[in-house]
Amino acid sequence: MYKKFFKRFLDFSLSLIGFIIISPIFILVTILLFFANGGKPFFFQLRPGKDEKIFKIIKFKTMNDKRDIDGNPLPDAERLTVVGSFVRKTSLDEIPQLLNVIKGDMSLIGPRPLLVEYLPLYNEEQKHRHEVRPGITGWAQVNGRNAISWQKKFELDVWYVDNISFALDCRIIYLTLLKVLKRDGINAENSITAEKFIGNN
Numbered sequence: 074m075y076k077k078f079f080k081r082f083l084d085f086s087l088s089l090i091g092f093i094i095i096s097p098i099f100i101l102v103t104i105l106l107f108f109a110n111g112g113k114p115f116f117f118q119l120r121p122g123k124d125e126k127i128f129k130i131i132k133f134k135t136m137n138d139k140r141d142i143d144g145n146p147l148p149d150a151e152r153l154t155v156v157g158s159f160v161r162k163t164s165l166d167e168i169p170q171l172l173n174v175i176k177g178d179m180s181l182i183g184p185r186p187l188l189v190e191y192l193p194l195y196n197e198e199q200k201h202r203h204e205v206r207p208g209i210t211g212w213a214q215v216n217g218r219n220a221i222s223w224q225k226k227f228e229l230d231v232w233y234v235d236n237i238s239f240a241l242d243c244r245i246i247y248l249t250l251l252k253v254l255k256r257d258g259i260n261a262e263n264s265i266t267a268e269k270f271i272g273n274n
Contacts, residue, residue: 110154
């Protein structure tokens with residue numbers, strides 16, 4: 074009952090109310106990133122959702138588009154703006170995804186939506202992560218986020234899918250708030266962003 078109906082009802086209701094409440098912050102961050110990123114405050118990218126249905130995710134754009142003399146993007150650390158760094162560390166870059174939740178593309182809690190190019194690389198067990206809507210936060214995020222291995226992330230994602238409950242979602246929300254306050258596990262050990270998934274060995 075919770076997984077099939079009540080979870081979606083809570084997602085829509087809480088996301089709509091939350092977005093209205095934090096709309097002043099949303100507007101302020103949008104303006105700051107507009108100037109920091111040359112008029113591009115948002116980042117859009119195709120991601121796989123429930124049943125591998127592709128949707129367009131929206132996040133705040135924390136890195137600019139600067140390139141080297143050969144036209145290649147500069148390393149992530151060099152493209153991360155001052156405003157973008159603050160937005161990322163405080164997890165404010167996730168705010169626009171509330172619009173994805175309201176639309177029904179995402180859930181507040183679930184496996185994170187990864188890149189479309191990863192779809193052919195999953196084994197049969199890992200594919201189970203797409204049996205539910207992807208989330209803004211999830212079981213893997215509160216158990217290491219970008220600081221754990223891909224294999225561990227997928228194990229945690231699949232465990233969540235098999236054990237969804239109201240109590241578990243409440244626990245994840247609580248742990249997420251603690252993670253945000255501590256700024257824990259935001260970056261991988263040696264990178265601004267997590268390393269790409271290259272498949273199972």
